[in-house]
Amino acid sequence: MLKTLKRALLLPLRLLLALLILFEEWGYQPLARLMARLGRLPxxxxxxxxITRLPPAAALAVLLLPALLLLPVKLLALLLxxxxxxxxxxxxxxxAKLAGTAIVARLFQLTRPALLRMAWFARCYASWTIWKSGLLDWLRASEIWRRARLFKRRLRRFMRA
Incomplete structure (x- = not known):
């Protein structure tokens, strides 16, 4: 019974985390492509x-820099x-979220090879990838996901008609 109660209480949290990750990934790819196009400027x-030639520690610093630079902007937003x-x-x-995601997405693409040379980062990244994949698989197999996809298909058909 305790296990069932724990599962019922964790379900909303798990669903929220999965949706946040999905939303983040939804924006990540298009924003990374946009930044890659901008990266063609001389x-x-x-x-x-x-950036691609940086050693691992410097690559990590470059990756973390946008988060630090956007912190005052987010604090200003809270003040407003x-x-x-x-x-x-x-x-x-x-x-700030869109700009930060776009910049970090591109920077991660550029710095990932260097970052993966750090053993601790490679382990964390592998664990994160496995955990995230399992969570998203769980979400996509859920009844909520199936109903949302069905609703989306019906809405598209309705909009075409």
């Missing part, structure tokens, strides 16, 4: 070339929301 192409400018604050959070 100045950015040179910068990307330098707290001072009654909800729309402006929310817009700033969304823009």
């Amino acid at each position: 100045v950015l192409r040179q910068l990307e070339h330098l 929301i707290g001072s009654g400018r909800f729309g402006l604050g929310l817009s700033l959070v969304i823009l």
Whole structure:
């Protein structure tokens, strides 16, 4: 009975995590492609070339830099929301999230080979990938997912008609 209760309590958390990861991946690929197109510009192409040649520790620092640089922007957004400018604050959070995801997606593509040379990072990345894959497999096999896909197909048919 305790196991059933634990599973029932963890179900909403697991579902929320799976949906957050899915949403993150949904934006990750298109934003990474957009940044790769921007990376064709001469100045950015040179910068990307330098990033791909970084040693592992420097690659990790470069990957973490956007998160640190966006922190003050996110704090400003919270300040705006707290001072009654909800729309402006929310817009700033969304823009920061999109920009941060786009930049980190591209930087990860560029730095992944160097990062994977660090044993601890390679282990964490492998564990994360396995865990994430299992969670997304669970979500895609769930009744909620099947019903959402059915609803999406019906909605598309309705919109075409």
